[in-house]
Each structure stands twice: as structure tokens, then as C-alpha cells.
Amino acid sequence: MGVKQKTKSLSVRKSELSSSFYQLEVLNGQKLTIDKQFPKFSDKVYESQVEGLKASKPEIFQLNIGKLCNQTCAHCHVDAGPDKKRENMSKEDLDICLSIIKRSSSIHTVDITGGAPEMHPYFRWFVEEVREAGKKVMVRCNLTIIVAHPQYHDLPEFYAENKVQVVSSLPYFSKGRTDSQRGDGVFEDSIKALQMLNRVGYGQEDSKLNLDLVYNPSGAFLPSAQKVLEDEFKRQLKRKFDIRFNQLFAITNLPISRFLDYLLESENYEAYMEKLVEAFNPATLDGLMCLNTVSVSWDGYIHDCDFNQMLDLRISVKESNHISKYQEQSMENRPIIINQHCFGCTAGAGSSCGGELT
DSSP states (O other): OOOBOOOOOTTTTTOGGGSHHHHHHHHTTSSOOOSOOOOOHHHHHHHHOTTOOBOOSOOEEEEEOBOBOSOOOTTOSSOOBTTOOSOBOOHHHHHHHHHHHHHOSSOOEEEEESSOGGGSTTHHHHHHHHHHTTOEEEEEEOSHHHHHSGGGTTHHHHHHHTTOEEEEEOSOSSHHHHHHHHOBTHHHHHHHHHHHHHHTTTTOTTOOOOEEEEEOOSSSSOOOOHHHHHHHHHHHHHHHHOOOOSOEEEOOOOSSHHHHHHHHHTTOHHHHHHHHHHTBOGGGGGGOGGGSEEEEOTTSBEESSHHHHHTTOBOSOGGGOBGGGOOHHHHTTOBOOOOGGGGGGSBTTOOBTTBOOO
């Protein structure tokens, strides 16, 4: 069937929000006139932790291999899409990343994301090299890429051969809510892709091929309890389509990029920020993904997390903030760069690339 796009990227629309600097000005109250002044996230952290947030040894090497994607989802925090042909990592930088991964004694997992990372010309080579180095590989797959074109139809077999953990977004177990967020035809193509993954063993009991789904709300509200959502997704997908998967990760939408654009356009920004601030949970701080992750952008700069990456907030160690200057010892105990969007990761049960934190 194929995906019909409803959304254009912020950069194509020439939106002011395509600038990370402008987004930060909005988040810090410098570009909006609103009735309520929100507390600073940094103040909340220091109330709970005297020294603030400090990184441990890097265990997860997260790599945004590029922003090129076959979809243009309404809430994409990467602002990815078919027009993002320039923002893709060079082979030279991929070689540097591979060298960092191979020589690291603490990095055990490589988390590859995009865009649709599978569209990168060196994607398969990189996955094979990382697996040859003995590291675990996770791929953030949008599912529709598997059925988008014949050249991708063998991705399930490729993933299975390399024992890749597949993590895929599925906004809901119904067509209406999924397509409204991700584009017409996404639900149907996602179901086909999930069935293809199941056929090669993914999500099946005792197969050791993990297929995990990601849920994020379709509007300006926090996700429901992860276990409740997982049980319902498993029941509905099994009943309707005979689909199985391992875990569901519930992720809070952070107020950046296209979701920030949605909040402003729908006049939900103030109410949503108030929800995040009021739901701040200090118990989530010790589990934040930024503490054991280095997140690398397509142009080789290093960030504390994927969300900081999209706001161009590089790590605090300036002399080692690019992969060409990477020093593993300088990654440990570095202060984490925080800002107002971080309320999204600490609200309620918390949120990370692996779902709830508490």
C-alpha cells in the first residue's frame, strides 16, 4: 500500500522551530507570553541531588546514523523525513565510531537510530562490524521500511542472522490512531512488517530474538502505566493479527521539535508543561538514560542523550565533544547538560529509550 505523508519537516516548512536555539528560547520562556512561569529543571534536580547529575562509565553507544526516513511522523523529535538527504553520517565517521566501540571496555550495547537507519548505504556493514566486535546491537526500526521497497524485504532475515534487538514504534493497535500520528497506510504496513518479523522468530517464546514496541501518546498527555499498556497491546495484536512481541516501552513525548510545534499550534503548550512539572519524580533521577549513554549525531558530535542531540546541547566536556576527539575517561563523571525539556524524562514513572524508569 505504501505510506502517504501528511506532515512536512520543520525545515521544509521553514519553521522557526527548525532552529534548536529557538526551541530552547521557547522552553525557557523567552519567546512566549504565558500566564505561568515554570520552575527551572536544574532547581528541581539540585533540591534532590546536591551535586546534580553526573555520568557513569558509558555503557550504551547511541548513534543517530542519519535523519533520512521514508516517513514524516507528526510527533517526530528528530524532524526526520524523505527530504533529509544531507544529514547522514559519512563512512569516515562510521569508521571512527566503530573504532571507539571496539576499544571500549565499558560499552556493551550499540543503539542505532535515525530517521530510518536502514536507508543509510553503510547500515548493514556497520551492524555486521559491531556484531563481529562482540557488542549487542539495537535498531530503532519504524517497521514500514521493511515493506517500503523490495530492497528492504529481507531485513527480518538480516536482523535475525545478526541477533539484532528490534525496537519499533507502534502508536496504537488500531489503524485510526496510528495513521493519524504517523501517516496514512502506516498501520497496515506496520502489521505486515511485524508478521514478517514473527515468521523469522522475532517475539516468539524462547527464540532469543527480541522484538520490542514503543508507545508514545498521540496527544498532550502522559502515557498510562507501561505494564497495563503492554498487556493490552499483546492481547489485541495476538487476537486481531496473531502478532507476538516481547516488551512494550511507554515513552513520554518531550516538548521539542514537531511535538513542540503541535503543542503550540494546538494551544496545549502551557498545560502540557504544567503536567510535566507537577509530575516531576525525583525517584527517576538515578535511572535516567543520560547517565550511562553517549549519543552521537550524524555529524559526529557527542551528547548526553538523543533529546539533547536534537537541541544541539553537546556534552559538557568541550575538548572531547566530537568522535574525532573521543576520550572514554573524560566521559565518566562529566556533568550532564540539562534544560526544561528534561521534565519529560522525570515525569511520573519516568521515561527513557527503554520505557519507564520506576
